[in-house]
Structures are given as C-alpha cells and as structure tokens.
Amino acid sequence: MHELVRTKRAAIPWDLAVLTAIAVTVPVGISLLLMSGDAAILGLGVLTSIGALVASIADRGGPAVDRVRRIVANAVAGAIGMAVGALVLGNEPATVIVIVVASLLSGIAGVVSGLVSGAALQFLVYSIVGSGIDFGLRPLWLAPLILLVGAAWRFGLTWIDIAVGSGRRRAPERMAVAAVYSSLAAHLDALGTAESEAARRDVTTALNQAYDLMITTRTSLAGRDPRWRRIVTLLNATTPLVEAVTTVVVEGDPLPAEVPNALRAIARSIEDPHAPPPTLPPPDRSTPGRAALSSALRVVGSLLDGDDPATTTVPIQRPDAVGLPRPSARDRVAGLRDHLLGGGETWFAVLRLVVCVAIAQAASVLLPLERPYWITLTVAVVMKPDFGSVFARAVQRGLGTAMGVLLGAAVVALLPGGWSQMLALAVFAAGMPIAIRRNYGLFATFITPVIVILLELAHGGDPGIIVSRVLDTLIGCAIVLVFGYLPWPSTWRSARELGDRVAQVTSDVAEYLSVALGPNAADVVAAVAARDGDDETDPAAKPAREENDDRIVEQARSRSSARRATYRSLSDLRTRVQQTLAEPPPVSTAAAAWWPQIVSLERVTDAITSTAIRAAQSRAQPDQHDVELLHAALTELSDAIRERRPPETLDLPDDALLNSVADEVGAARAVLAA
Numbered sequence: 001m002h003e004l005v006r007t008k009r010a011a012i013p014w015d016l017a018v019l020t021a022i023a024v025t026v027p028v029g030i031s032l033l034l035m036s037g038d039a040a041i042l043g044l045g046v047l048t049s050i051g052a053l054v055a056s057i058a059d060r061g062g063p064a065v066d067r068v069r070r071i072v073a074n075a076v077a078g079a080i081g082m083a084v085g086a087l088v089l090g091n092e093p094a095t096v097i098v099i100v101v102a103s104l105l106s107g108i109a110g111v112v113s114g115l116v117s118g119a120a121l122q123f124l125v126y127s128i129v130g131s132g133i134d135f136g137l138r139p140l141w142l143a144p145l146i147l148l149v150g151a152a153w154r155f156g157l158t159w160i161d162i163a164v165g166s167g168r169r170r171a172p173e174r175m176a177v178a179a180v181y182s183s184l185a186a187h188l189d190a191l192g193t194a195e196s197e198a199a200r201r202d203v204t205t206a207l208n209q210a211y212d213l214m215i216t217t218r219t220s221l222a223g224r225d226p227r228w229r230r231i232v233t234l235l236n237a238t239t240p241l242v243e244a245v246t247t248v249v250v251e252g253d254p255l256p257a258e259v260p261n262a263l264r265a266i267a268r269s270i271e272d273p274h275a276p277p278p279t280l281p282p283p284d285r286s287t288p289g290r291a292a293l294s295s296a297l298r299v300v301g302s303l304l305d306g307d308d309p310a311t312t313t314v315p316i317q318r319p320d321a322v323g324l325p326r327p328s329a330r331d332r333v334a335g336l337r338d339h340l341l342g343g344g345e346t347w348f349a350v351l352r353l354v355v356c357v358a359i360a361q362a363a364s365v366l367l368p369l370e371r372p373y374w375i376t377l378t379v380a381v382v383m384k385p386d387f388g389s390v391f392a393r394a395v396q397r398g399l400g401t402a403m404g405v406l407l408g409a410a411v412v413a414l415l416p417g418g419w420s421q422m423l424a425l426a427v428f429a430a431g432m433p434i435a436i437r438r439n440y441g442l443f444a445t446f447i448t449p450v451i452v453i454l455l456e457l458a459h460g461g462d463p464g465i466i467v468s469r470v471l472d473t474l475i476g477c478a479i480v481l482v483f484g485y486l487p488w489p490s491t492w493r494s495a496r497e498l499g500d501r502v503a504q505v506t507s508d509v510a511e512y513l514s515v516a517l518g519p520n521a522a523d524v525v526a527a528v529a530a531r532d533g534d535d536e537t538d539p540a541a542k543p544a545r546e547e548n549d550d551r552i553v554e555q556a557r558s559r560s561s562a563r564r565a566t567y568r569s570l571s572d573l574r575t576r577v578q579q580t581l582a583e584p585p586p587v588s589t590a591a592a593a594w595w596p597q598i599v600s601l602e603r604v605t606d607a608i609t610s611t612a613i614r615a616a617q618s619r620a621q622p623d624q625h626d627v628e629l630l631h632a633a634l635t636e637l638s639d640a641i642r643e644r645r646p647p648e649t650l651d652l653p654d655d656a657l658l659n660s661v662a663d664e665v666g667a668a669r670a671v672l673a674a
Contacts, residue, residue: 015161016061016433023052023154024429024450028457029422043135044146046454051150053450054078054122056432059154062172062213064162069115071158075151077119078126079144085130086140095131096361099376102127103357106380107350124380132364132373133455176210177235178267184238184245185263191249197599200249200606203242204571207564210235234270234303239560240296247289247610250660255290256281262297269304277304288617289610348488353383356484360476367475370468378476383484391485391583396441398477404448405469411449412456425453498580502594502601503641505569509605510634513661515562516612517622517630559612566605574598597641600668604634607660615657626653633665637672646673 031045058074059067081102088094102124109120130143137143183199183206190199214232241263248255258281265278280301285291360379364372382397411424431446452469577598580591615622633650640647647669652662 013061013433013437016056016059017430019059019154019157019161020056020433021426021430023056023150023157024049024454025422025426027052027150027153028425028454029419032419032422042457043137046457047135047137047143047146048150048153049454051075051078051147051152052154053150053429053454054126054147055151055154055158056429057447058118058122059158060433060436067158067162068155070118071151071155073115073119074122075148075155078122078151079148081123081126082130082147083141083144085127085132086143088131089134092365096358096365099124099128099131099361100354100358103354103380104350107353121381125377128373128376128380132376173214173231174271176206176213177231177238178270180206180210180235180238181241181263181267181270182206184241185260185267187245187249188255188260188263191254192252196249197602200246200602201571201574203245204567207238207242208568208571211564230303231270234300237296237300237303239564240292240299240556243560243563243609243613244289244292244296246606247613248287248293249289250606250610251287251289253287259293259297266300266304288614291617292613352484352488353380356383356479359479359483363475363479369472372472374469374472375476375479378473379479379484382477382480391481392440392579394477394480394485396439397444398474400441400444401448401473402470404445405452405473407445408449408452408456409469411453421453421457425450428453498576498591498594499641499644501573501576502597503638505566505573505598505601506634506638506641508566508569509601509608510631510638512562512566512605513608513627513631513634516559516608517615517627517658517661519624520558563605563609570598570602570605596671597668600664600671604661604664604668607664611658611661620657622657623653623655626655626658629653630658630661630665633669637665637669640672 027048028042028045031042031048034041055071055075058070060070061067084098084102085095088098106120106124109116126147135143137146180203183203187196187199187203190196214235262278262280269275269278278301280297281294283291283294283298285294356379357376360376364375369375378397378401382394407428411421415421415424428446428449432443432450435442435446448469577591577594581588583591611622614620629651630653633652636650637647649669652666654662
C-alpha cells in the first residue's frame with residue numbers, strides 16, 4: 001500500500017500549470033459568456049476545451065521540438081480517433097468492432113516509440129469518446145475539427161511560452177547537465193551519513209536523464225552548434241568526476257566544503273552562462289580519490305574557460321559519442337518487425353489489452369448503465385501495456401478516479417453553474433501537470449473532475465453521476481484485475497523473471513570488472529608509467545608517447561562505457577523492483593527478497609570503480625590471477641541466481657589493491673546464500 005500511494009519528489013512546473021489552466025478554462029468560459037441560452041455554443045466551447053486538454057496532457061515541458069512533436073501527434077491522433085468513433089455512434093455491433101481494433105492498434109504502437117505510444121493512446125481514448133458521446137455537431141467531421149482547434153489554441157500558448165523563453169532555448173539541456181554536477185555535490189555532502197546510498201542513486205538518475213535528454217533531442221544542427229557541443233562535452237566530463245567521487249566516498253574521509261561548493265558553482269555556471277566563473281579548490285593529491293577529483297575538476301574548469309577539450313591531459317568522452325546518427329526509416333521498420341515477430345511479451349500485453357477492451361465493450365452493451373463508455377475508457381488507460389505495472393495502475397486509477405469523481409460531482413451538484421465551476425475547473429486543470437510527476441493515482445484525482453465538469457457542462461448537471469462514474473470506474477478496474485492481470489502466466493512468472501534480471505546484472509558487473517581491472521587496464525597502467533618516464537623533449541620518443549596516449553584514452557572510454565552500462569542496468573533493475581513491490585504477494589514478497597542483493601551489487605560496482613582509480617593514480621598493476629578469481633566468483637554468483645541454488649564458495653584474493661572488491665563480492669555471496 002505504501003508503494004501504491006508513495007509520491008515522487010519533483011519540482012513544480014508552474015509554467016505548465018498556468019498554461020493548462022488557461023488553455024482548458026478559457027474556451028468553455030467564453031462559450032458560457034456568449035451562449036445566451038444556446039446549448040450548441042456551450043457544446044463547441046466544451047469540445048474546444050477537450051482539445052486543449054489533449055494537447056495539455058501531451059505537453060510535459062522539455063525542449064521546444066519535443067513539445068511541438070508531442071502536441072501535434074497527440075492532437076491529430078485524438079481527432080482521428082474521435083472521427084472514427086463518431087462514424088459508429090449508436091451502432092453497438094460496429095462500435096464493439098471498431099474499439100477492439102483501435103485497442104489492437106494502440107497496443108502494437110507501444111513498441112514503436114514513446115511519442116507514437118502516447119498518440120496511440122489518445123487515438124483509442126477518443127475513439128471511445130466519439131463512439132459514446134453525441135456532441136450534437138453535424139456533419140460528423142465538425143467535432144474532430146473543433147477538437148483540433150482546441151489543441152491549436154493550447155499549441156499557440158505553448159509557442160508563446162517557447163518564444164518568450166527563446167533566450168533559454170537550451171535550458172532543459174543545461175538544467176539536466178547542471179543537475180549531474182549538483183547531484184555529485186550532494187553525494188559528497190552525504191559522505192559518511194545514512195543518505196549516502198540515496199545520494200549515489202540520485203547521481204545515477206541524473207546521469208541517465210541527462211544522457212537520455214541529450215540523445216533524444218539531438219538534431220542535424222546540433223553537431224554544428226558550438227553551444228550544444230559545449231554542453232555535451234561538459235556532460236561527458238562528468239565521467240572522471242563520477243569515478244573520482246565514487247572513490248572518495250569509498251575512501252570515507254570527508255572533504256572540505258569548498259569541493260562540493262565548487263561543484264555547485266559549476267552547476268550554476270552551466271545553468272546560466274552569465275554567472276560568475278566557479279572558484280576551484282587547490283589541488284589535493286593526498287589520496288588516489290582526491291587526486292583524481294582534483295584532476296577532473298581542472299578539466300571542467302578548462303572547459304568552462306573555453307579551452308579545447310582535446311588539449312586536456314585527462315581523457316574524456318568526446319561529443320560524437322552522444323551525437324550518434326539517427327536510425328534510418330528502414331532500420332525503424334526492421335526494428336518494429338523484430339519486435340512484433342519475436343516479442344512474445346509484446347503480443348501477450350497487446351492481447352491482454354484487446355481482451356479487456358472487448359469485455360468492457362460487452363459490459364457497456366449488456367449492463368443498464370447511463371454512460372457505459374467510461375468503463376472502456378478506464379480499461380484503455382489502465383491496460384496500456386508500456387505504461388508500467390498493470391496492478392498498481394488499476395488500483396491507483398480506481399482510487400484516484402473515485403476521489404476525482406466525488407470532487408467533480410460535488411462541483412457540478414453543489415456549485416451554481418457558470419463562473420464558480422470555471423474557477424474549480426482551472427484549479428483542477430492546473431493540478432494535472434503537478435500531479436503526473438508524483439503519482440499516477442494523484443493525476444487521476446485531478447484529471448477526472450476536469451473531464452466530469454466539461455462533459456456535464458455539455459449535457460447538463462446530474463447529481464446521479466456520483467454513483468454512475470464511480471461504479472463505471474470500479475467495473476473497469478475490476479475487468480483489468482480479473483481478466484487482464486490475474487489469469488495470465490506472465491503475472492506469476494514475474495518473480496522468476498526478476499531473478500533472471502538480477503543474474504544478468506551480476507554478469508554485467510563481472511564484465512565491468514574485466515574492463516576496469518583486466519589485462520587491458522593493466523597494460524594502460526604500464527603505459528601511464530612509461531609516459532611518466534618519457535622525455536617529452538625527445539622527438540624520437542614522440543611516436544611511442546602518442547601510442548601510449550591513444551591506449552590510455554581508449555581504455556578510459558571503455559571503462560566509462562562499461563561503468564555507465566552497469567549503473568544503468570542497476571538503476572533499471574531497482575526501478576523494476578520498486579514497481580514490483582506494488583504488486584500483491586507472492587510477487588512483491590519475491591521482489592523484496594531481491595532488494596539486499598541489488599544493494600550488494602551496487603557496492604561491488606562502487607568498489608570496482610574506486611579500485612580502478614586507485615590503480616591508475618598509484619600506477620599499480622592489479623594481479624590478473626586475482627582479477628580472474630573475482631570474475632569467477634561473480635560469474636558463479638550469476639549462475640547460482642539463474643539456477644536457484646546457493647553459490648559455491650570460491651577463493652577470493654588477499655591483495656591490498658583488490659581487498660575492497662573482494663570484501664564486497666564476499667558480502668554479495670553471503671547475501672545470496674542467506
């Protein structure tokens with residue numbers, strides 16, 4: 001229950017809250033002002049506000065190009081869905097067929113992309129709305145057109161917001177990269193406290209979000225835009241910083257406050273290019289971690305001063321690692337084909353959606369309900385296969401919608417029609433973008449009264465909607481749980497699948513060990529030592545120096561790539577477990593049992609990172625036989641998880657350089673054995 005009602009921490013998007021309140025309220029408010037007893041004018045205003053609602057749900061902030069794409073895709077898909085639904089309005093057999101086919105298309109679209117998936121959901125939702133509500137507009141294409149007008153009205157407000165902030169066009173990217181530096185400062189602040197683990201996870205989350213944002217928003221211009229390249233380079237420069245901070249945390253000695261303060265000053269200078277330059281602390285080489293941190297800070301300082309990153313001595317990942325070419329249309333089609341032909345889980349999810357929608361449509365036809373389309377709407381939104389835990393969404397939707405219906409019905413029944421309802425509508429609409437970032441059930445609590453008020457304005461207030469809406473919602477959620485969740489084998493296999501995921505992540509950690517401390521890493525340590533002894537004034541030694549530098553850079557990139565992939569896998573696994581904790585027993589019980597193992601794997605990964613940094617700073621080569629012992633122990637741990645047996649007790653090295661890794665691997669083995 002705690003997982004179901006738990007809210008996430010998130011900043012309040014005041015701009016989106018204001019835009020949504022204005023966009024949804026103004027059209028219906030104008031129609032109330034002009035209607036003069038004409039219900040048709042009020043209907044036009046309500047439908048325009050519904051179109052603005054479609055665009056408002058799509059606008060989640062971020063880069064301008066993404067906001068525009070989401071609004072346009074969702075609005076067009078919603079209008080097409082409403083047109084399709086209107087064609088079968090009043091024809092029950094045709095309605096059932098059309099809505100089932102729409103659910104099939106919506107489910108399949110989930111494997112294409114997030115943009116297409118969101119648009120497909122709006123297509124399904126408004127197919128249901130169009131087939132269940134007669135807005136009294138003729139010809140049939142008029143209602144979808146008005147919906148598009150409402151979306152265009154919200155799009156216009158978004159465009160004004162983008163234009164006003166044109167000087168901050170890249171603010172989302174700047175904010176995301178700055179958040180990485182701020183999270184590193186918070187991690188250092190939490191050193192030695194109970195919040196240290198949570199702070200480390202915040203660093204991983206900030207890195208994931210920053211790289212995801214930079215990759216998904218790249219354009220053809222980005223590769224030639226020096227400002228974009230500079231931001232990407234500053235993001236890539238966090239790689240040695242993250243490794244150094246991890247090492248400092250493992251070392252355990254607190255740093256002076258000027259170090260995290262410098263990281264926060266760097267974050268402020270990234271957010272605002274006009275901010276004063278940060279003051280970096282003096283170099284500190286008292287420990288390997290501090291030496292690496294001082295070196296990484298010096299690189300970032302040179303980047304902020306405008307120096308070419310190629311001239312820095314500490315290797316960093318170049319921007320072209322992020323500016324990857326976009327996949328071609330043929331590649332996208334091939335990927336979709338592979339998903340559909342080889343993805344059994346995808347088809348299971350789509351089949352579950354189609355079955356539940358068909359049952360909801362049958363219930364709508366057979367049960368004597370006033371507005372039964374609400375049942376199918378509930379099923380469509382809850383069962384969307386790529387939107388997270390079905391059980392959690394069903395419970396959250398049921399609770400949130402029930403609460404939202406009570407709020408909306410109270411507004412309709414108790415407040416006099418007109419401007420008092422408009423004020424309530426604005427408040428609920430403003431709460432939607434705030435709630436969606438925190439909890440799905442909370443979002444349902446805000447969006448439901450918006451829909452109730454709009455639809456009841458168009459069709460006249462009726463106190464009976466209190467019972468009707470709650471009953472329809474509970475029926476829809478019951479269909480999801482009984483027919484879309486409980487009977488399916490994948491529901492009860494999830495505990496075993498989670499164990500397989502833990503085993504795979506353990507293999508990823510073993511691979512990271514080989515990259516960070518294996519033979520190539522040892523060769524690089526030797527190359528660094530050789531470079532230290534070179535006479536840089538000797539022209540004859542230049543080819544060997546350049547070869548050594550290339551090896552050092554390549555190993556740094558490999559280690560960085562493996563570390564990021566491992567932490568990403570651990571982060572995804574932790575998210576999966578958190579979602580599964582919201583499931584009923586025995587699934588949630590199994591998820592809780594894996595939690596200590598995930599924590600132990602995170603500690604192993606931290607130990608590998610710190611050991612690699614200490615080896616590089618001290619020019620010490622790890623004994624490859626000892627590294628192989630650690631790799632064998634992690635591989636055995638992965639095999640034991642897959643085979644559901646206690647791990648065998650293999651020898652671990654007794655070496656000063658590798659002691660921390662050996663200790664954490666031993667602890668992970670003990671956790672599994674327990």
